[in-house]
Every structure is written in C-alpha cells, then in structure tokens.
Amino acid sequence: MTNAVSVAQVYEWLGDVPDPEIPVLSILDLGIVRDVSIGDTVTVTLTPTYSGCPATEVIEQSVLLALKGHGLDDVAVNRVLAPPWTTDWITESGRDKLRQYGIAPPSRRREIACPQCESLQTELVSEFGSTACKSSWRCKDCLEPFEYFKCL
Amino acid sequence: MTSDETRIAYTLRLADNALVLAQRMVETVAAEPELEEELANANFALDYIGQARMLYTHAGVLEGKGRSEDDFAFLRDEHEFRNFLLLEQPNVHFGDALVRQFLFETWYLHLLEALIACSDRGLSEIAARAIKEVKYHSRHSSQWLVRLGDGTELSHERVQASLDDAWRYTGEMFAADDIDVAFQRDFDGPDLATIHRLWQRDIEKTAAEATLRLPESEWMMSGGKQGRHSEHLGFLLAEMQYLPRSFPGATW
Numbered sequence: 185m186t187n188a189v190s191v192a193q194v195y196e197w198l199g200d201v202p203d204p205e206i207p208v209l210s211i212l213d214l215g216i217v218r219d220v221s222i223g224d225t226v227t228v229t230l231t232p233t234y235s236g237c238p239a240t241e242v243i244e245q246s247v248l249l250a251l252k253g254h255g256l257d258d259v260a261v262n263r264v265l266a267p268p269w270t271t272d273w274i275t276e277s278g279r280d281k282l283r284q285y286g287i288a289p290p291s292r293r294r295e296i297a298c299p300q301c302e303s304l305q306t307e308l309v310s311e312f313g314s315t316a317c318k319s320s321w322r323c324k325d326c327l328e329p330f331e332y333f334k335c336l
Numbered sequence: 337m338t339s340d341e342t343r344i345a346y347t348l349r350l351a352d353n354a355l356v357l358a359q360r361m362v363e364t365v366a367a368e369p370e371l372e373e374e375l376a377n378a379n380f381a382l383d384y385i386g387q388a389r390m391l392y393t394h395a396g397v398l399e400g401k402g403r404s405e406d407d408f409a410f411l412r413d414e415h416e417f418r419n420f421l422l423l424e425q426p427n428v429h430f431g432d433a434l435v436r437q438f439l440f441e442t443w444y445l446h447l448l449e450a451l452i453a454c455s456d457r458g459l460s461e462i463a464a465r466a467i468k469e470v471k472y473h474s475r476h477s478s479q480w481l482v483r484l485g486d487g488t489e490l491s492h493e494r495v496q497a498s499l500d501d502a503w504r505y506t507g508e509m510f511a512a513d514d515i516d517v518a519f520q521r522d523f524d525g526p527d528l529a530t531i532h533r534l535w536q537r538d539i540e541k542t543a544a545e546a547t548l549r550l551p552e553s554e555w556m557m558s559g560g561k562q563g564r565h566s567e568h569l570g571f572l573l574a575e576m577q578y579l580p581r582s583f584p585g586a587t588w
Binding site: 232234235236237238265266267268310311312313314315316320336 | 372373375376379380381382383384385386387389390460461462464465466468469472475476
C-alpha cells in the first residue's frame with residue numbers, strides 16, 4: 185500500500201540519501217529534490233546539478249533503493265530540467281555541512297572565507313577544480329588549501 | 337520538410353556538435369599539460385556529453401520511432417552526422433584544441449542565449465541548463481587564448497597559426513541553410529546573422545587582448561551541417577562506436 189505514506193515521511197527518508205560526490209550532503213541539502221507526489225506510485229522529481237554530472241544516475245538509483253528499503257513497492261524518479269538548478273538552492277544546513285567538511289560554500293560575496301580558520305585572506309589557485317562545481321583555493325593565514333563550491 | 341522534421345534535424349545538429357566536440361576533448365584526457373587543465377578539460381567534456389544525451393533523447397522523443405540516445409550516437413554513419421567541420425578537426429597541439437574551443441564556445445554561448453527564447457519547450461529547457469555551463473567553458477577558453485597569445489613569442493606564434501588554420505571552418509556556423517531558416521521561422525529560433533555580429537564583436541575583443549590578428553580570408557569550408565565531412569570524422573567515429581557496434585546491445 186504505497187499511498188499510506190505521507191509526503192513528509194518521504195522527505196524524511198530522502199534526507200538520508202547522500203550526494204555521492206560530497207557524501208556529507210544529502211540530496212535535500214543540495215536542493216535537487218523538486219517534488220514528491222503520492223498516488224498509486226510515489227514519484228520523486230529531481231533536477232541534475234550539471235548536464236554532465238556523473239552522479240545523476242547514481243542519485244536516481246539511490247532514491248529508488250532507499251524508498252524500496254522503506255517498504256514502498258511502487259516508486260519512480262522523474263527528471264526535470266527547468267528551472268535549472270542553482271547553488272542558491274543549497275540549504276543553510278547544507279552550507280554548514282560543507283564548511284565542516286572543508287569546502288567553502290557558494291557565496292555571492294567577493295571574498296571567500298577559509299573553511300578551516302574563517303580568514304578572508306584567501307587566494308584562488310585554479311578556477312577549474314577537481315569537479316566542475318569546485319575551484320581550488322589557498323588560505324594565506326593558515327596556509328591550508330581548500331576547495332570552494334562555485335556559484336552556479 | 338514538416339515542422340517536426342525541422343526541429344528534429346535542428347536538435348540533432350546541436351547534439352552532434354556536443355558529442356563530436358566531447359569525443360575530441362576526451363582524446364586529450366591524460367595528455368593535458370598540467371593537472372588543473374586535465375581536470376578542467378575532462379569536466380567540460382562531461383558537460384558536453386551530458387548536453388548531447390539530453391539533445392539526442394529530445395530528438396528521439398520528437399521522432400517517436402523509439403530511437404534512444406545511444407542509437408543516435410553509436411549507430412549512425414559519418415554522413416548522418418551534422419556537426420560543424422571545426423569540431424571534428426584533430427587536436428594536434430594544445431593551441432589548436434584551445435582555438436577550436438574558443439571559436440565554437442563563443443558561438444555556442446550566443447546560440448544558447450537565443451535558443452532559450454525558442455518555442456520548442458524541450459530545446460529551450462536544455463539551453464537554459466547548458467548555458468550556465470558554457471559560460472564557464474567560454475571563460476576558460478578566452479582566458480587561455482589571452483595567456484597564449486599575449487604570452488611568449490613562441491606561444492604567440494603557435495596560437496596565431498592555430499587561429500589562421502581554424503578560421504576557414506567558422507563560416508558554416510553562420511551560413512543559414514533551409515533547416516536554420518525553417519527553425520527560426522517556425523519556432524522563433526536563433527537568427528544566425530545576429531549571432532554572427534555578436535560573435536565577431538566578442539572574438540575581436542578577446543583577440544585584441546591576446547594581441548592576435550584575426551584572419552582576413554573570406555573563403556570558408558562548409559558541409560558539416562549537411563553531412564559532408566572531412567576525413568577526420570570517420571576515424572573519430574570508428575573509435576567512439578567500436579564497442580557498441582562490435583557487441584550490439586552490450587550493457588554494463
């Protein structure tokens with residue numbers, strides 16, 4: 185009986201599905217869950233972060249597995265492109281988790297704070313980092329290198 | 337040509353551009369001059385593959401014959417591909433590959449901008465998604481053009497030669513044929529004359545900063561958009577399509 189479950193319950197379960205590239209973030213923190221609807225089928229609507237993000241399919245599989253693991257039989261994932269994902273959809277708690285993980289969260293400010301020591305004395309090492317969404321930085325105070333999650 | 341045929345053909349051209357360019361970029365994986373470049377190039381190629389997948393899927397849905405993204409990518413022959421000649425040219429050296437990216441991405445950015453406003457919903461959504469990525473790719477290729485052009489005497493000389501060589505392939509990006517005209521008319525599609533002006537303005541600005549001279553030659557190669565390719569595409573496809581053709585239906 186899939187329709188015995190509530191939307192809030194499904195969201196709670198989705199909060200345990202990690203982003204495979206930054207596993208401290210759940211897909212809810214990342215802001216890619218666009219909708220949950222419950223009818224005969226429980227449908228989760230997701231949007232990709234980047235067109236070429238190799239995690240898109242893994243995330244879709246993880247969502248299906250997670251919900252099936254909670255006893256839902258009839259589940260589906262729907263992919264939408266519009267409106268395109270933006271880093272503005274990363275939640276506040278997601279930003280905190282990024283910082284604790286050592287990645288500076290996206291910021292509209294000009295200075296990027298070091299996630300280790302919070303210093304604003306930082307410099308860009310490479311605009312094109314390990315994944316399309318990140319650039320490489322260095323803190324001039326604590327001297328630690330760090331990654332910055334770019335605004336998109 | 338019906339209006340559905342027009343938008344399928346138009347979509348496939350965009351998809352083929354993205355896929356063929358991605359395949360050329362993938363060839364340089366593990367051969368880039370430095371680690372940062374290695375990562376940037378591979379991540380950009382992934383974006384283009386992602387865009388190609390969305391575009392092929394869209395074309396398949398419009399066509400309604402059950403062709404998948406893989407069918408379009410792996411089971412069509414050379415003459416069925418409609419990508420620009422520019423994109424299938426071999427990488428040769430870093431400067432050649434870079435100039436190709438720069439000339440194409442400057443065009444693509446303006447094309448996507450215009451495509452967001454077209455009346456085909458699928459293409460408009462894909463364009464809105466893709467433009468965010470291409471803005472960032474284009475920043476990368478422009479920065480490199482300036483670094484090489486305004487770099488050492490040798491880097492200047494080599495990248496100027498790359499630009500002179502690639503120039504003859506830029507004409508077909510702006511030469512509107514029946515499909516471009518019909519897509520513009522029926523779906524509020526991009527106007528290539530406008531895009532040409534914007535492209536010219538942008539590359540003049542970057543070339544000036546890079547101390548490079550834009551070639552004056554007006555003679556242009558064409559044919560890619562109509563399926564008449566240079567000899568290079570066949571080799572590219574042979575490598576890319578080898579596995580699905582040798583082991584039809586193979587899955588991971």
